[in-house]
Amino acid sequence: MIDAPLLSINDLSVSYAIGNERARAVDGLSLTLGAGQRLGIVGESGSGKSTLALALMRLHKPPAMIDSGQILLGGTDILRLDQGALRKFRWSEVALIPQGAMNALNPVIKVREQMADTIRAHRRDMSARDINKRIDELLVRVGLSTSVAGLYPHELSGGMKQRVCIALAIVLEPKLIIADEPTSALDVVVQRVVIETLKDVQAQIGAAMIMIGHDMGLMAQSVDHLAVMYAGRLVDQAPIREFFRRPLHPYSQLLISSLPSPDETRPLAGIPGMQPSLLDLPAGCAFHPRCPLVQPICREVMPPLETVEPHRRVACHVVAEAYNVRA
Amino acid sequence: MRAFLTNTIGGTLRPLANPRMSVGVGILLALVLLGLVGPMFVDVRLSEPISVRTNQPPSWAHPLGTDSGGRELIAVMIAGTPQTLKMGILAGFIGVLIGTFLGLISGYFGGWTDRIISAVTDTMLTIPPLAILLVVAAAVRAVNVESMALIIASLSWMYAARVVRAQTLSLREQSYVQMARLSGMGHMRILLAEIFPNMVPIAFASLVGATSGAILSGMGLEVLGLGPQNVPTLGMTIYWALLYAAFSRGMWWWWTPPVLILVLLFLALFLISSALDDFANPRLRSSR
Amino acid sequence: MSWSYVLRRIAMFFAVVLCAVTVNFIVPRLAPGDPTAAVLEQLLSRGQQVEGAADIVAAYRARFGLDDPMIVQYLRYVGNTLTLDLGTSISYFPQSVTSQILTALPWTIGLLAISTVIAFGLGSVVGALLAWPGSPHFVRSFAPFLMVLSAIPYYLLALIVLYVLAIWPGWFPLGGAYSGSAPSFSLNGLLDLLYHGFLPGLSIVLAGVGFWALGMRGAMIGVLGEDYLTLAEGKGLSPRRIFFGYAMRNALLPQVTSLAIALGTAASGSVLVEVAFNYPGIGYLLFNALKSSDYFLIQGVAFFLVLTVALSVLVLDLIYPLLDPRIRRQ
Ligand SMILES: Nc1ncnc2c1ncn2[C@@H]1O[C@H](COP(=O)(O)OP(=O)(O)OP(=O)(O)O)[C@@H](O)[C@H]1O
Ligand SMILES: [Mg+2]
Numbered sequence: 001m002i003d004a005p006l007l008s009i010n011d012l013s014v015s016y017a018i019g020n021e022r023a024r025a026v027d028g029l030s031l032t033l034g035a036g037q038r039l040g041i042v043g044e045s046g047s048g049k050s051t052l053a054l055a056l057m058r059l060h061k062p063p064a065m066i067d068s069g070q071i072l073l074g075g076t077d078i079l080r081l082d083q084g085a086l087r088k089f090r091w092s093e094v095a096l097i098p099q100g101a102m103n104a105l106n107p108v109i110k111v112r113e114q115m116a117d118t119i120r121a122h123r124r125d126m127s128a129r130d131i132n133k134r135i136d137e138l139l140v141r142v143g144l145s146t147s148v149a150g151l152y153p154h155e156l157s158g159g160m161k162q163r164v165c166i167a168l169a170i171v172l173e174p175k176l177i178i179a180d181e182p183t184s185a186l187d188v189v190v191q192r193v194v195i196e197t198l199k200d201v202q203a204q205i206g207a208a209m210i211m212i213g214h215d216m217g218l219m220a221q222s223v224d225h226l227a228v229m230y231a232g233r234l235v236d237q238a239p240i241r242e243f244f245r246r247p248l249h250p251y252s253q254l255l256i257s258s259l260p261s262p263d264e265t266r267p268l269a270g271i272p273g274m275q276p277s278l279l280d281l282p283a284g285c286a287f288h289p290r291c292p293l294v295q296p297i298c299r300e301v302m303p304p305l306e307t308v309e310p311h312r313r314v315a316c317h318v319v320a321e322a323y324n325v326r327a
Numbered sequence: 328m329r330a331f332l333t334n335t336i337g338g339t340l341r342p343l344a345n346p347r348m349s350v351g352v353g354i355l356l357a358l359v360l361l362g363l364v365g366p367m368f369v370d371v372r373l374s375e376p377i378s379v380r381t382n383q384p385p386s387w388a389h390p391l392g393t394d395s396g397g398r399e400l401i402a403v404m405i406a407g408t409p410q411t412l413k414m415g416i417l418a419g420f421i422g423v424l425i426g427t428f429l430g431l432i433s434g435y436f437g438g439w440t441d442r443i444i445s446a447v448t449d450t451m452l453t454i455p456p457l458a459i460l461l462v463v464a465a466a467v468r469a470v471n472v473e474s475m476a477l478i479i480a481s482l483s484w485m486y487a488a489r490v491v492r493a494q495t496l497s498l499r500e501q502s503y504v505q506m507a508r509l510s511g512m513g514h515m516r517i518l519l520a521e522i523f524p525n526m527v528p529i530a531f532a533s534l535v536g537a538t539s540g541a542i543l544s545g546m547g548l549e550v551l552g553l554g555p556q557n558v559p560t561l562g563m564t565i566y567w568a569l570l571y572a573a574f575s576r577g578m579w580w581w582w583t584p585p586v587l588i589l590v591l592l593f594l595a596l597f598l599i600s601s602a603l604d605d606f607a608n609p610r611l612r613s614s615r
Numbered sequence: 616m617s618w619s620y621v622l623r624r625i626a627m628f629f630a631v632v633l634c635a636v637t638v639n640f641i642v643p644r645l646a647p648g649d650p651t652a653a654v655l656e657q658l659l660s661r662g663q664q665v666e667g668a669a670d671i672v673a674a675y676r677a678r679f680g681l682d683d684p685m686i687v688q689y690l691r692y693v694g695n696t697l698t699l700d701l702g703t704s705i706s707y708f709p710q711s712v713t714s715q716i717l718t719a720l721p722w723t724i725g726l727l728a729i730s731t732v733i734a735f736g737l738g739s740v741v742g743a744l745l746a747w748p749g750s751p752h753f754v755r756s757f758a759p760f761l762m763v764l765s766a767i768p769y770y771l772l773a774l775i776v777l778y779v780l781a782i783w784p785g786w787f788p789l790g791g792a793y794s795g796s797a798p799s800f801s802l803n804g805l806l807d808l809l810y811h812g813f814l815p816g817l818s819i820v821l822a823g824v825g826f827w828a829l830g831m832r833g834a835m836i837g838v839l840g841e842d843y844l845t846l847a848e849g850k851g852l853s854p855r856r857i858f859f860g861y862a863m864r865n866a867l868l869p870q871v872t873s874l875a876i877a878l879g880t881a882a883s884g885s886v887l888v889e890v891a892f893n894y895p896g897i898g899y900l901l902f903n904a905l906k907s908s909d910y911f912l913i914q915g916v917a918f919f920l921v922l923t924v925a926l927s928v929l930v931l932d933l934i935y936p937l938l939d940p941r942i943r944r945q
Contacts, residue, residue: 103841106860117850
């Protein structure tokens, strides 16, 4: 995408051990992200988005396991960091707004302390006064009053909690913010405002952002590039305008056409058929049982992710054929 | 009826695969067998006072020796273990019956009924059971195994009431119960036909805990000398041993067997109930 | 903390106390025979040994006021009990039941409080470590041992401890709380108290620690799955901070709730432990009262046992909102 990418993920695979089997929730995923860029990741529930987000910070827990791959952020090989270095790396380089941010705050500690402990863990030399000043400033920046610092999480509304999580995410000015469905628990009006806030602060500190979600409408407004995941694999990636103007992957086409109009939001629900189980993937392209354009080859050969245009990658035999990328 | 059967069978058979369960059941069966088979080999009449020479250490004639009251200890153990089990299971059963009833009513009807029953349950849970049992047993004095079970049962229903209430609360919202309600089924029939069958595994799981609690309370009364006077029990044996200073007189054979049997009994019941808890119980330690 | 919460807890305290008083009032009246009959019979059997038997009988008569209507008797009884007038002890005549109990109670409270705090603290830490993925491997091998401990009641553990550490090797005294006729207030006296209190205390700690560890392990496993724990790790906090400030701090809440419930059992258990060790608390007093059928003293001990536990539960209930901010503004 850009000459020296901030983040590059190479052939990353993450799986869950279920009984004696392994479910590949992220399968051979590669992508790059430039500094300050915003990448959206969409996909049906269970397509592996959260698994990817957690693996990027090595926050995955058993039974999840990273099988292979490489994650480079600003030159750091994340998968090779030892525990101490990993601890320093987390939050100062990558911050997370976790899915279900409603429960992301410790219920028994006040907001100020939950922000302060983060700063203290990374900036030993910062004085208590500076820390408090910084916290007040951040709260104001995300549109909250400074008095929120003295409250407990249960005293905040959903939207306020989400803003606190945003303030928390930028407290160390990381290079990358991962927002996993940052607004899914909020009502529509609050959603928009919170997303605006998130975009503003992200732009102010110049961080890159990965935003995960279901909501195509919201994505259209907030990201530069969009990536589509299906059953653990990246199947389509494009600049956001291109994506909406001319979606390439049949799955993406269905996603777009199931929207009443580009300006209206609707969750990904209108596609016939069901996503297959990760333990029982169909041979060939995982999407083929639901694909309107299915060809015989799709039932046998897994399509690789191929660059079809500058900044556009698609994993589909039909599209590759049309572009004639395969000699 | 189908739900009843699957629940009962599922609730009792599946856990047997659990090693904790099999060890627990094994110990328990061994103790039951002791009471059933023992009398064929040992004359249990020797558990009466003044039937053998006093203070004899273990020997061929008296494998576990004799105590200062002239009882043969192996006979006392064989006669006493079933009494302890009987008292515990009886008290536990009555307690769980009361608790299930109160929990069903409380969870199903909600409102003031629920508030009152829950408040009483929570209050009763914090009262040291020994304090109440003591006053009652000391006033009644000449207790037998059955009346002791009754007294103890009156204080062993609270846990059953809590778990059954929690479960009823969640079942009440299930669609099939709502359907039954909409179709005009009476409260009593819904409770008995739709909700109660689902309580069987839970009630069964709490029966084990209640039995263990009842034996604990019973032992408490016995070692204070408030147990049945006419039949031998494990706790009373410890009481006599303590009263006659068996410890400092080196008469280990007097107090070790009852202590050992009781430890095994509590261990078995704990293993069984923790194995049952693993899947039958929704969080028992739910918050107040 | 809201007033309605405080008032509800205080009401619950009085409900428990009233419940105990009522049991004490009703039970002897339900028992077969005249309540004074048993006492008279007992005094007769002791013959001339008891001086002033007539006084005692008179005191009993007056106390029961058997000619008054039931409700008057009841109210008078409640009033007497709440002013801690619990009657006269037979075996220690003419001492009052209350004075007997007040001499014994500090021993019980001291033993029970110290041992329970140790058991609770130790059990909670061990239980938290059992569930903590970062704890050393040998910690996990404690689990079966703790399970066995949690299954064995206080009293049986006390007998085992008594035998294994006192009678057999002779390392500890067989019983009592101090050497000589009274405890002395010096360094040696203090050490002597510890020496005597060690085994009863150890029994209570051992009997409790497994229970608290298993409970904490369960609570901790629940907390470890929460989002705020993932985020704490993501924030790059030190494992210590995550363990204490995030994981344990939250897992302790259900533990404190169950402490309030378990206190009654613990108190009952430690009464029996005192009996096993001849420790001069109310358990021992009770044992002697039972031997001599000193019914008022028995009732008094039962009442104080309930009172002590209810008070502790009240204190716990009032402390709890300080630990869990969510309760404060309900
Ligand atoms: N703890 C776990 N154990 C086993 N399998 C898991 C676990 N967590 C997730 N999975 C599986 O991994 C796959 C990906 O899950 P993930 O949570 O990453 O999906 P997602 O795209 O974030 O979905 P959503 O949109 O619902 O958040 C799913 O098929 C899920 O079943
Ligand atoms: Mg997700």
